[in-house]
Amino acid sequence: MQKLTNKEEEIMKILWRLEKAFVKEIRAELEGQKPHYNTLSTIVRNLEDKNFVRHEAFGNTHRYYPVITKEEYRKKYINTSIVDYFGNSYKNVVSAFAKEEKISVKELKEIINLIENKD
Numbered sequence: 741m742q743k744l745t746n747k748e749e750e751i752m753k754i755l756w757r758l759e760k761a762f763v764k765e766i767r768a769e770l771e772g773q774k775p776h777y778n779t780l781s782t783i784v785r786n787l788e789d790k791n792f793v794r795h796e797a798f799g800n801t802h803r804y805y806p807v808i809t810k811e812e813y814r815k816k817y818i819n820t821s822i823v824d825y826f827g828n829s830y831k832n833v834v835s836a837f838a839k840e841e842k843i844s845v846k847e848l849k850e851i852i853n854l855i856e857n858k859d
Contacts, residue, residue: 741808741816742790747775747783752792752806752813760796760805 744752754769755761763781767774775783784804787793792813795802826832834851837843 741813743817743820744787744790744792744813748787748790748792751780751783751787752808753810755793755804755806756810760803762801762803766804 750770751766754766758765758769761769763777763784766784767777767780770780774780784793788795788804792806792808793804794807795804822828822830822833826836834843834848838848
């Protein structure tokens with residue numbers, strides 16, 4: 741599974757949410773500056789080449805749908821990030837969040853509780 745570009749991830753998030761969509765529907769969901777229809781169509785076809793999406797044909801138009809789940813992608817790239825940026829240590833991940841005040845003491849206690857009671 742390849743790492744997606746930021747724009748490809750943005751499009752995949754839309755497809756994961758909509759489940760099936762035509763390029764014009766994806767374009768309507770994009771925030772801010774919208775790419776030209778042909779540019780967006782090319783990006784979606786690239787996602788198909790990377791085996792992230794497939795399509796159903798309706799005459800000359802295609803409706804795209806994801807074949808990789810959001811959870812599969814998240815798991816793969818969270819693990820890769822932990823290895824690449826945190827020395828394969830989940831402790832280092834949590835420590836980084838704590839130092840940057842991205843996680844509260846209450847949330848840390850909830851995580852500890854989940855670990856201790858994981859039956």
